[in-house]
Amino acid sequence: MPSRLRKTRKLRGHVSHGHGRIGKHQKHPGGCGNAGGLHHHRINFDKYHPGYFGKVGMRHYHLKRNQSFCPTVNLDKLWTLVSEQTRVNAAKNKTGAAPIIDVVRSVSQSMAQPLSQATQ
Numbered sequence: 304m305p306s307r308l309r310k311t312r313k314l315r316g317h318v319s320h321g322h323g324r325i326g327k328h329q330k331h332p333g334g335c336g337n338a339g340g341l342h343h344h345r346i347n348f349d350k351y352h353p354g355y356f357g358k359v360g361m362r363h364y365h366l367k368r369n370q371s372f373c374p375t376v377n378l379d380k381l382w383t384l385v386s387e388q389t390r391v392n393a394a395k396n397k398t399g400a401a402p403i404i405d406v407v408r409s410v411s412q413s414m415a416q417p418l419s420q421a422t423q
Contacts (some may be wrong), residue, residue: 375418376406 306312308309314320322328322408340348341356348355354399384404406417 378417378419381406383418 318324320328326332333344338344356418376384381404384406385402389402
């Protein structure tokens with residue numbers, strides 16, 4: 304937008320530029336960030352952020368989140384882990400023996416737990 308169309312051009316000569324003489328346009332009139340959550344902004348915090356203040360639950364010191372890390376792969380995607388050649392050979396095989404797919408090694412330990420996808 305060109306400068307000549309901006310609101311500030313209209314406000315030239317009007318002392319407070321629309322911000323009022325008493326309240327004034329100042330840096331952070333309500334405080335910076337979450338200031339006043341227990342005081343002058345309490346209604347907002349109680350209404351939109353209930354439970355923001357206070358403690359809940361037990362403390363777990365030095366929590367290591369990746370100890371139980373076990374990503375998943377859906378069973379319907381299982382055939383994508385083997386080569387096309389293996390898939391063709393399995394289809395031709397008349398004995399009905401399916402190829403063994405090592406899920407963990409196939410995807411270099413990025414997926415370890417096979418899951419079935421629920422059909423609705």
